Amino acid sequence: MSSLSRDDVAKLASLARIEMTEEELVNLASQFGSILDAVARVQELNLEGVKATSHPQPIENIFREDVVQPSLTPEQALSGAPAQEDQRFRVPQILGEAE
Amino acid sequence: MALTYDDVISKYEPVLGLEVHVELNTESKMFCSCSTTFGAEPNTQTCPVCLALPGALPVVNATAIESTIKIGLALNCQIAPYSRFARKNYFYPDMPKNFQISQYDEPICFDGYVDVEIETEEGPKQFRIEIERVHMEEDTGKSLHVGGATGRIHGAEYSLLDYNRAGIPLVEIVTKIVPGTGKYAPEVAKAYVAELRDILRGLKVSDVKMEQGSLRCDANVSLRLIGSDVLGTRSETKNVNSLRSVERAIRGEMIRHAELLNDGKKVKQETRHFQEDTGLTRSGRSKEQAEDYRYFPEPDLVPVAPDASWIETLRAALPERPSLRRKRLKEEWSVPDKEMAAMINADVLDIVESTVLLGADPTKARTWWLGEISRIANEKETAIADLSITPADVAEIVALVAAGELTDKLARQVVEGVIAGEGKPSEVVAKRGIKVVNDDGALMAAIEKVCAEQAETADKVRNGHVPAAGALIGAVMKETKGQADAARVRELLLGHLGH
Amino acid sequence: MIKKTAAQMSASLTSGETTSVALTQSHLDRINEVDSKVKAFLHVDGENALAQAAKVDAERAAGKKLHPLAGVPLALKDVLAQEGVPTTAGSKILQGWKPPYDSTVVSKLKQAGIVILGKTNMDEFAMGSSTENSGYGPTFNPWDLTRTPGGSSGGSAAAVSAFEAPIAVGSDTGGSIRQPAALTGIVGVRPTYGAVSRYGLIAYSSSLDQAGPFGRTVLDTAMLHEVMAGHDPKDATSINAAVPNVVSAARSADVKGKKIGVIKQLQGSGYQAGVLARFNESLDLLASLGAEIVEVDCPSFEFALAAYYLIAPSECSSNLARFDAMRYGLRTGDDNGASAESVMNATREAGFGREVKRRIILGTYALSSGYYDAYYGSAQKIRTLIIEDYKKAFTQADVLVSPTSPITAFKIGEKSEDPIAMYLADVATIPVNLAGICGMSLPAGLADEDGLPVGFQIMAPAMQDQRLYEVGSALEAALVSKWGGHLIDQVPALGGAK
Ligand SMILES: [Mg+2]
Numbered sequence A: 001m002s003s004l005s006r007d008d009v010a011k012l013a014s015l016a017r018i019e020m021t022e023e024e025l026v027n028l029a030s031q032f033g034s035i036l037d038a039v040a041r042v043q044e045l046n047l048e049g050v051k052a053t054s055h056p057q058p059i060e061n062i063f064r065e066d067v068v069q070p071s072l073t074p075e076q077a078l079s080g081a082p083a084q085e086d087q088r089f090r091v092p093q094i095l096g097e098a099e
Numbered sequence B: 001m002a003l004t005y006d007d008v009i010s011k012y013e014p015v016l017g018l019e020v021h022v023e024l025n026t027e028s029k030m031f032c033s034c035s036t037t038f039g040a041e042p043n044t045q046t047c048p049v050c051l052a053l054p055g056a057l058p059v060v061n062a063t064a065i066e067s068t069i070k071i072g073l074a075l076n077c078q079i080a081p082y083s084r085f086a087r088k089n090y091f092y093p094d095m096p097k098n099f100q101i102s103q104y105d106e107p108i109c110f111d112g113y114v115d116v117e118i119e120t121e122e123g124p125k126q127f128r129i130e131i132e133r134v135h136m137e138e139d140t141g142k143s144l145h146v147g148g149a150t151g152r153i154h155g156a157e158y159s160l161l162d163y164n165r166a167g168i169p170l171v172e173i174v175t176k177i178v179p180g181t182g183k184y185a186p187e188v189a190k191a192y193v194a195e196l197r198d199i200l201r202g203l204k205v206s207d208v209k210m211e212q213g214s215l216r217c218d219a220n221v222s223l224r225l226i227g228s229d230v231l232g233t234r235s236e237t238k239n240v241n242s243l244r245s246v247e248r249a250i251r252g253e254m255i256r257h258a259e260l261l262n263d264g265k266k267v268k269q270e271t272r273h274f275q276e277d278t279g280l281t282r283s284g285r286s287k288e289q290a291e292d293y294r295y296f297p298e299p300d301l302v303p304v305a306p307d308a309s310w311i312e313t314l315r316a317a318l319p320e321r322p323s324l325r326r327k328r329l330k331e332e333w334s335v336p337d338k339e340m341a342a343m344i345n346a347d348v349l350d351i352v353e354s355t356v357l358l359g360a361d362p363t364k365a366r367t368w369w370l371g372e373i374s375r376i377a378n379e380k381e382t383a384i385a386d387l388s389i390t391p392a393d394v395a396e397i398v399a400l401v402a403a404g405e406l407t408d409k410l411a412r413q414v415v416e417g418v419i420a421g422e423g424k425p426s427e428v429v430a431k432r433g434i435k436v437v438n439d440d441g442a443l444m445a446a447i448e449k450v451c452a453e454q455a456e457t458a459d460k461v462r463n464g465h466v467p468a469a470g471a472l473i474g475a476v477m478k479e480t481k482g483q484a485d486a487a488r489v490r491e492l493l494l495g496h497l498g499h
Numbered sequence C: 001m002i003k004k005t006a007a008q009m010s011a012s013l014t015s016g017e018t019t020s021v022a023l024t025q026s027h028l029d030r031i032n033e034v035d036s037k038v039k040a041f042l043h044v045d046g047e048n049a050l051a052q053a054a055k056v057d058a059e060r061a062a063g064k065k066l067h068p069l070a071g072v073p074l075a076l077k078d079v080l081a082q083e084g085v086p087t088t089a090g091s092k093i094l095q096g097w098k099p100p101y102d103s104t105v106v107s108k109l110k111q112a113g114i115v116i117l118g119k120t121n122m123d124e125f126a127m128g129s130s131t132e133n134s135g136y137g138p139t140f141n142p143w144d145l146t147r148t149p150g151g152s153s154g155g156s157a158a159a160v161s162a163f164e165a166p167i168a169v170g171s172d173t174g175g176s177i178r179q180p181a182a183l184t185g186i187v188g189v190r191p192t193y194g195a196v197s198r199y200g201l202i203a204y205s206s207s208l209d210q211a212g213p214f215g216r217t218v219l220d221t222a223m224l225h226e227v228m229a230g231h232d233p234k235d236a237t238s239i240n241a242a243v244p245n246v247v248s249a250a251r252s253a254d255v256k257g258k259k260i261g262v263i264k265q266l267q268g269s270g271y272q273a274g275v276l277a278r279f280n281e282s283l284d285l286l287a288s289l290g291a292e293i294v295e296v297d298c299p300s301f302e303f304a305l306a307a308y309y310l311i312a313p314s315e316c317s318s319n320l321a322r323f324d325a326m327r328y329g330l331r332t333g334d335d336n337g338a339s340a341e342s343v344m345n346a347t348r349e350a351g352f353g354r355e356v357k358r359r360i361i362l363g364t365y366a367l368s369s370g371y372y373d374a375y376y377g378s379a380q381k382i383r384t385l386i387i388e389d390y391k392k393a394f395t396q397a398d399v400l401v402s403p404t405s406p407i408t409a410f411k412i413g414e415k416s417e418d419p420i421a422m423y424l425a426d427v428a429t430i431p432v433n434l435a436g437i438c439g440m441s442l443p444a445g446l447a448d449e450d451g452l453p454v455g456f457q458i459m460a461p462a463m464q465d466q467r468l469y470e471v472g473s474a475l476e477a478a479l480v481s482k483w484g485g486h487l488i489d490q491v492p493a494l495g496g497a498k
């Protein structure tokens, strides 16, 4: 019987950037047992030596030529922006540095 | 307690690790067809793919793959017969998909090395830097932080994002840990980055402009007690943006670590940021827990499986390795060490070679580029490459001097004229009416005049004190407004005075 | 006019018996009449549809050579980007977003002159089997308005079965075209993975997603399939090969001498009696037409559901990371100097529904270090085994068959509190997706116990999509002659139809 605690779910939610309510955390934790039991069936078979398939079609080496095509106009690019300023996307203050 | 560098190296041995990110100079981005031109108006080089609009899909740029393989080959790497892209998942506003398409356990190139040479107290010494992997990924957008301290992320009220840079192809070159450099660690690191830059420039795959960010270095440093084989905790200093900074950052981190260790404190494993003004690093985001990037194979892309003949074609077309080329040129041109170093420092090796290939004498070519032309570039505060004088111009000038049609002094005027945009050397000569006086009659007249004016000196020469002739020659040159050939003047003068 | 098949509408347009504007208007009228009950559409684009129809009519009048489906109306699942038209994938997080570009499928529809009536409802980001997970409320099954039409393409299936559109586009990640087709008594095809471009299809699970056609007949479905399919350089996973000739296959209706493999694992316990009865009758019909029925064994299929519910959530946890309130879509919590991170957190909390969050969390877990090998890694290996099972089975049969869904349409709310029960709705359709092959569902009759439609599933190897149509059209013809008409003719009138 697999399970995840409320705190496990909270940690995953924070990794996934979802600010869940206490109720959601508790609910999800309670559902996770049966969900994990269902998916853990993948571990029932002996999979030693079996190759992993990450892609259903056996294709390789799909490239495009290094040729510039027209971009969107800045108006199009910014058309969905919740906020903008000086032709840039305006976003709330960023805490912490980039990678 | 403030330590000196000597204190540090008497007790500790540094261990380096270097990660270099190189922006490739492809026309279009890594996974979409937007232009990569530097400095465009914000958000004019974006599309559904590089903005991560819902539904958009990446397609790999063929030239980026080719460039990456070339880099791997130039760094003596193995090229993977099969490799895949992977998603590196983390949230950050300058990264539209909130995952970076990168490579994880299947990089396209791996297990290579670069040899670098530095000057030590015991003479030149070679170090081998082993390369762990060379992989492909994509750059992020740029954020502008508004409010609070200028441009700083801390205290900003909000940020403005420009995604023109998002998706520009990046190649990440990661070394294995580099032990055994001892006190030369900073110099070795600098030499490695410089060598890498030269190799990449030779391959023509990147602009390698550190100041524009097309080559960025992250330096990992840790210390261990001399004699110990236990690795210390490392710090990772990000975005060190000049060769000099590579050296300074590593030296600074070595001292900082040693001070902590000597005080019985621990070095924190963290990201630090190099500060150009102080030469110190400051702590970046400290991670409470190691970030879990949840790498998995990128399902929107298919594997890269370069066939052997493609790799061999690329290998055959590789340019000469910069270090070998330097060695060869040094021998061919018989350049002293110091002069060779000066040329490398001034970044004129390519241009001198082009000039020599156009027929100029190597010493003459070097002297022009490193001397007069460098001086003018300095004066104008511009790069030599940006002056409007070409190897062909210099080769022509050298030829004119050799033919006796210009004196060195006149040639300097011609160089000046070419740089001022007055045309090719021959045109400058014609326009300015520059001409060597090689009419012996005219020269003799000037010589007789000077000998009469400076009879005392002339007598000294007549009596066998030849070095005194210098002053007379100078005066003759002045009399002929520098247009005479000094050698011919000397010959005629000495003859005139009985030698 | 709305009761005709797309092929018949095409003929009427060609002969001049009707115009596209008239045809489009009658569908808009129908939508106006019944969609308040069915709720198939999230957005009806009447003005643009009529303009497009008028354009086609003008071109036809000018003697331009047109595609057979030119001027025929269509309903588009809201998962495909259409320039300037609200596109939400059924999620509140994309409410009001208008893409600045067309998906490749939409470009192809436009190029063929097909009239797009509007965007249809769906489970949010295609996660669900009932269309109850839409951020904009459920769609109702035209056969019984208290039941779900299946999902996630429930809006498109309901629109076609309620005569709001003759054909529709859906997408199928784990059965999202075939299962709603089964539950609404129509035909739905999930083409071979890579046959239809995914460019502009809002991703749920990249290695499983595939857009495909709905129609009321096998032929109509084939005609739309042909328009949608084809290589696209904008999709690196798109197959660079000729589209199988599905339209002529749909006209061939011939199964004589074909081997039809019944998958042992996709029947029996868990399958409703009425579903099995109709399935077996269809097998008998095929046998009577000269097909040879064999049984095939696919032992790994038992683990398909588990593998699917690891792979799809894993990929979606990454695919949906872009919905972060920075560049488009919903933004909440942006006040009093909130940080970008807290705005992301608040927006994703407010914008995503329960099932989406559940799958993102499950996927985040399955990919996290320490669990990757046990979950995601194992699931990818199961996938290999399923592919091998299919390979072997296809050496024994030309096509494989099973019931499409173990059950008929269930009541709204019946399974929404029990995710595992809901996941079981896709047990028979998921193996196709994991293997990247193609599958069709077509109506096999009504279950005795509830009078609701039953779907018959046909599966064929990758890029052998024409086999679905050969067998499907033969079975359809036999069933239609047995019933004296199409099954869909028995759908309740909804108080609208003339
Ligand atoms: Mg990297």
Ligand SMILES: [Zn+2]
Binding pocket: B029, B032, B033, B034, B045, B046, B047, B048, B049, B050, B051, B167
């Ligand atoms: Zn782009």
